Amino acid sequence: MIIEACAVGPFVMNAYLVGSEASGDAVLIDAGDEIDRLLALAKKKKLSIKAILSTHGHIDHVAGAAECRRKTGARHWLHRLDVPWLENLGQQAAMFGLAAPEPGVVDEHPEEGKLLSVSDLSFKVLHVPGHTQGHVAYVLGDQAWVGDCLFAGSIGRTDLPGGDTEQLLTSIRTKLLPLGDEVVAWPGHGPRTTMGRERRTNPFVGEE
Ligand SMILES: [Zn+2]
Numbered sequence: 001m002i003i004e005a006c007a008v009g010p011f012v013m014n015a016y017l018v019g020s021e022a023s024g025d026a027v028l029i030d031a032g033d034e035i036d037r038l039l040a041l042a043k044k045k046k047l048s049i050k051a052i053l054s055t056h057g058h059i060d061h062v063a064g065a066a067e068c069r070r071k072t073g074a075r076h077w078l079h080r081l082d083v084p085w086l087e088n089l090g091q092q093a094a095m096f097g098l099a100a101p102e103p104g105v106v107d108e109h110p111e112e113g114k115l116l117s118v119s120d121l122s123f124k125v126l127h128v129p130g131h132t133q134g135h136v137a138y139v140l141g142d143q144a145w146v147g148d149c150l151f152a153g154s155i156g157r158t159d160l161p162g163g164d165t166e167q168l169l170t171s172i173r174t175k176l177l178p179l180g181d182e183v184v185a186w187p188g189h190g191p192r193t194t195m196g197r198e199r200r201t202n203p204f205v206g207e208e
C-alpha cells in the first residue's frame with residue numbers, strides 16, 4: 001500500500017493519497033486544496049484516483065473535491081449529514097475571505113459499518129460525529145484516517161454549528177480507540193499518531 005500525506009491550502013490540511021501498488025488504483029482522502037499538486041503526486045506514483053473520500057464537509061477538507069472529480073472522473077463520498085456544509089461552501093469561503101470554490105457534487109454517502117471498495121482497496125466506514133454531525137473515519141487494515149475527530153495530543157473543535165463535545169469524546173472512546181493500540185491515526189491536521197499513544201496520553205480522552 002502507498003500512503004502519501006500532503007499538507008495543502010491556507011488551513012494546512014492533510015490530504016492523503018492512498019493507493020495499491022498491485023492495481024495502480026487510489027483514493028484521495030480529503031481533497032481540500034492544491035488539486036494539481038495532488039494529481040501530479042498521483043502521476044509520479046503511477047496511481048489513478050478512483051474515489052474522493054471526504055471525512056466531513058468543512059471547507060478545508062472539501063474545497064477541491066469538485067475540481068478533483070472533474071479532472072479525474074473519481075466519485076465523491078460524503079456522509080449525508082454533512083451535505084449541508086458542502087452546499088454552503090460559498091458561505092464558508094466568505095467567512096474566511098476566500099474565493100468561492102467550485103460547487104461540490106456528492107456521488108455516494110458513506111455510512112457506519114459500510115464497506116467502501118475501490119478496486120482492491122476496502123475501507124471500513126465509522127460514523128464519528130461530534131466535530132460535525134456527518135463526520136466519518138475511514139479504516140483500511142491497521143490505518144485509520146480520522147479527519148478532525150482526533151489529533152495527536154488533541155481533539156477536534158466543537159464550537160462550530162453541529163459540534164458537540166460529549167458526542168465527540170464518545171465517538172473517540174467507542175469507535176476509534178477500540179480499533180487497537182497499534183492502529184495508526186492519520187489526522188486532518190498535524191502529525192500522525194497511534195490509537196495506543198492517544199489512549200494513554202491524550203489530555204482529552206487519555207488515561208493519564
Ligand atoms: Zn473540520
Ligand SMILES: [Zn+2]
Binds near residue numbers: 011060061
Ligand atoms: Zn480541518
